[in-house]
Amino acid sequence: MQTIIPTERLEQGRKVADTCVHFGFCTSVCPTYVLDHEENDSPRGRIALIKDMLAEGGKPPAATVLHVDRCLSCLSCATTCAAGVDYRSLIDTAREYIEQSGVRPLSERLKRKALSYIMTHPRLLSVATRAAHVAGGAAARLPGTLGTLARLSNARAVGAFAARGLGPDEGIRAGSLNAGKVTLLDGCVQSALGREINDAARRLLGRMGIEVVDSGLAGRCCGALDLHLGHRGAAQRHAARLVDTWHTLLEQGEIEAIVVTTSGCGSVIRHYSELFQDDPPRRERAARVEQACVDITQFLNARAQDLPLTSPIPARVAYHDSCSLKHGQKITREPRAVLGRAGFVVADIAENHLCCGSAGTYNILQPEIAARLGQRKAGNIEAVRPDIIAAGNMGCLVQISLYTDIPVAHTVQLLDWAAGGPPPRGMESFTPAAQPADEHAEDPLHNGAASAVPETSDLLW
Ligand code: SF4
Ligand code: SF4
Numbered sequence: 001m002q003t004i005i006p007t008e009r010l011e012q013g014r015k016v017a018d019t020c021v022h023f024g025f026c027t028s029v030c031p032t033y034v035l036d037h038e039e040n041d042s043p044r045g046r047i048a049l050i051k052d053m054l055a056e057g058g059k060p061p062a063a064t065v066l067h068v069d070r071c072l073s074c075l076s077c078a079t080t081c082a083a084g085v086d087y088r089s090l091i092d093t094a095r096e097y098i099e100q101s102g103v104r105p106l107s108e109r110l111k112r113k114a115l116s117y118i119m120t121h122p123r124l125l126s127v128a129t130r131a132a133h134v135a136g137g138a139a140a141r142l143p144g145t146l147g148t149l150a151r152l153s154n155a156r157a158v159g160a161f162a163a164r165g166l167g168p169d170e171g172i173r174a175g176s177l178n179a180g181k182v183t184l185l186d187g188c189v190q191s192a193l194g195r196e197i198n199d200a201a202r203r204l205l206g207r208m209g210i211e212v213v214d215s216g217l218a219g220r221c222c223g224a225l226d227l228h229l230g231h232r233g234a235a236q237r238h239a240a241r242l243v244d245t246w247h248t249l250l251e252q253g254e255i256e257a258i259v260v261t262t263s264g265c266g267s268v269i270r271h272y273s274e275l276f277q278d279d280p281p282r283r284e285r286a287a288r289v290e291q292a293c294v295d296i297t298q299f300l301n302a303r304a305q306d307l308p309l310t311s312p313i314p315a316r317v318a319y320h321d322s323c324s325l326k327h328g329q330k331i332t333r334e335p336r337a338v339l340g341r342a343g344f345v346v347a348d349i350a351e352n353h354l355c356c357g358s359a360g361t362y363n364i365l366q367p368e369i370a371a372r373l374g375q376r377k378a379g380n381i382e383a384v385r386p387d388i389i390a391a392g393n394m395g396c397l398v399q400i401s402l403y404t405d406i407p408v409a410h411t412v413q414l415l416d417w418a419a420g421g422p423p424p425r426g427m428e429s430f431t432p433a434a435q436p437a438d439e440h441a442e443d444p445l446h447n448g449a450a451s452a453v454p455e456t457s458d459l460l461w
Contacts, residue, residue: 005096006278010054013093016086017051020044026077031355031373032070040067043077043087050094059103068094070369072362073228074355075327088328089274095230111145112229115361120221120238122192129153129193148367155398168202170421179209179306182257182299183249185242185269188221190262194394200416201261201296207308207419213255215245223275224268228360232275239268239275240282247285250292258293261412263393264360267328269293295325296412297392301334304341308419312343315430317414318386319346320377320400322393323355335392335411342418347384351376358399370399378403388427390414 026043027033033042040049040063049064071091078087098104104112118124132139132153139150182205184198202212222242223235249255260266268275270293272286300307317339325331336346357363357373377400381389388407391397397408407426409417417423423430 004100005093009093009277010097013090013097014051014054016090017047017054019083020047020051020085021083022048023083025082026080029076029080029353031072031074031076031357032369034354035369035372041070043081043085046071046094047085047087047090050090053094053097059101060098062103065098065103068098070366072323072355072357072359072373074323074359076323076353076355079327079330079353088271092227092230092232095228096232097230099230112231112365115145115364116226116229116231116234119225119361120188122188122219125189125192145364148364151402152363152398155401168199169206170203176209177206177211180257181211181213181255182259183213183215183246183255185222185258185260185262185265186218186220187262187265188219188225190394191219193398194410197261197394197410197413200410200413200421201259203421204300204308204412204416204419205259208303208306213249215249215255217242217245222265222269224265225360227268227275235268236275239272239286242269243272243276243282243286243289246289246292250288256292257299258289259296259299260293261296261392261410262395263295263322263325263329263331264395266293266295267324270329295329295331295334295392297334297338298331300338300412300415304338307338307341307415309342309415310420311418313414313418313430314343314345315387315414315427316385317344317346318349318381318384318389318406319411320349320356320381320389320391320396321352322391322396323359325392326353331392335390338415339390339411342415344390344414344418347386349377349384350380352380356396356399358393358395360395363399371403374399374403381406387430388414388424 022044024042024044030042032038039045046067049067053060053064068091073091075088078085081087118128128149132150135150140147140154142150184201186198190197205212220241221238223238226238227235246255246258258269260269270290272290273283276283276286319336319339321332325335339346354377355373356377357370359370363370363374381400382404386406388409389397389400389404390409390411391400392411394410397410401408407424409424413421413424417427
């Protein structure tokens with residue numbers, strides 16, 4: 001078997017695997033291990049399998065492929081590991097190795113290619129989603145990937161993001177955009193299924209006087225989906241376009257930050273330079289882009305005093321930490337702080353370190369494990385009796401909405417609502433008087449005293 005992974009990167013992978021000291025602190029926070037207590041479905045077990053695969057070369061054993069495929073890339077293990085094992089780069093290398101080994105049957109390879117193609121082309125994804133809506137329950141009863149895709153396409157959350165009459169410029173005064181310039185990542189899947197999320201971000205930023213510069217990348221994929229499928233070359237091709245365009249805008253002073261509302265994408269963009277290890281000039285440009293990339297809640301929290309929160313809303317919000325925000329970017333305080341400032345009562349969820357099962361294409365490729373994680377997450381959310389569920393990643397909201405009837409919204413949609421924007425679907429008749437007492441009234445993380453919450457120390461733009 002001949003792979004085209006450079007020898008240095010294979011060696012780097014072996015070195016990363018060697019840093020694991022096998023104590024297994026990570027096992028108790030790994031969603032797949034928590035479900036079944038199978039050592040090979042723990043981080044420690046996977047690291048051992050990957051280490052053998054990279055050392056021995058040749059076609060990987062079926063067991064290695066199975067257990068690597070079952071990994072969510074949630075990085076909960078990396079957050080916990082005291083030895084600092086770079087699990088992110090290791091699992092990416094393992095996935096790439098497996099893809100290049102030719103070990104998958106042709107049908108499986110074609111399915112993965114088709115999935116990545118459809119999901120990274122917003123028009124195609126819109127058509128596929130609409131077709132699934134028309135087919136309704138019949139398509140959802142199909143076995144395998146098609147049925148899973150249909151169930152996800154019919155998820156309540158997909159409809160919940162639909163536009164409701166307010167455009168992205170609503171409420172922005174002409175000539176008032178003089179407080180800064182940023183660009184927003186549209187994303188591929190979000191462009192097809194959740195346009196309303198960035199509309200809310202545009203309204204909010206505009207009311208703060210921030211101009212959102214069009215970088216001409218509408219609907220362009222950041223490469224995250226392909227990277228997690230082991231298609232590194234395709235991921236690089238997607239990412240290269242974004243890196244070069246944004247780098248030019250940054251160098252010309254046209255933008256000061258790249259604001260992201262899809263944490264799955266943000267987590268990958270903030271490690272873009274690793275993707276271009278073998279291309280030094282672009283790696284340098286990617287490093288500049290990484291520094292300028294911020295999650296929307298980081299950006300808003302750093303300018304909390306300028307938030308135009310004209311109508312604070314005391315709704316009870318179960319805030320779900322998406323793995324790509326909590327583990328991938330270490331952002332946990334800012335979303336809670338800005339929601340609190342907007343009057344929301346933020347309820348923390350038990351087991352908030354565990355993935356909901358969305359994880360890019362995971363809920364399509366591993367539907368059985370994803371369903372168990374989704375049900376577990378929904379149960380933990382319902383236990384805190386929220387009015388609404390918020391998260392910083394659309395994929396999580398779609399996944400969670402399959403297992404609960406509680407309304408869902410992106411964090412920025414809630415903030416836009418508190419700034420005069422439309423209520424998220426399911427909250428149109430919300431009345432504050434109906435709310436239970438705030439049990440966290442003394443807690444600055446929960447009651448809106450955002451100024452008491454320290455700013456993130458790693459804001460780099
Ligand atoms: S906590 Fe880190 S060093 Fe320990 S077993 Fe897990 S990955 Fe290895
Ligand atoms: S990335 Fe998540 S699923 Fe994969 S080994 Fe780590 S904790 Fe487990």
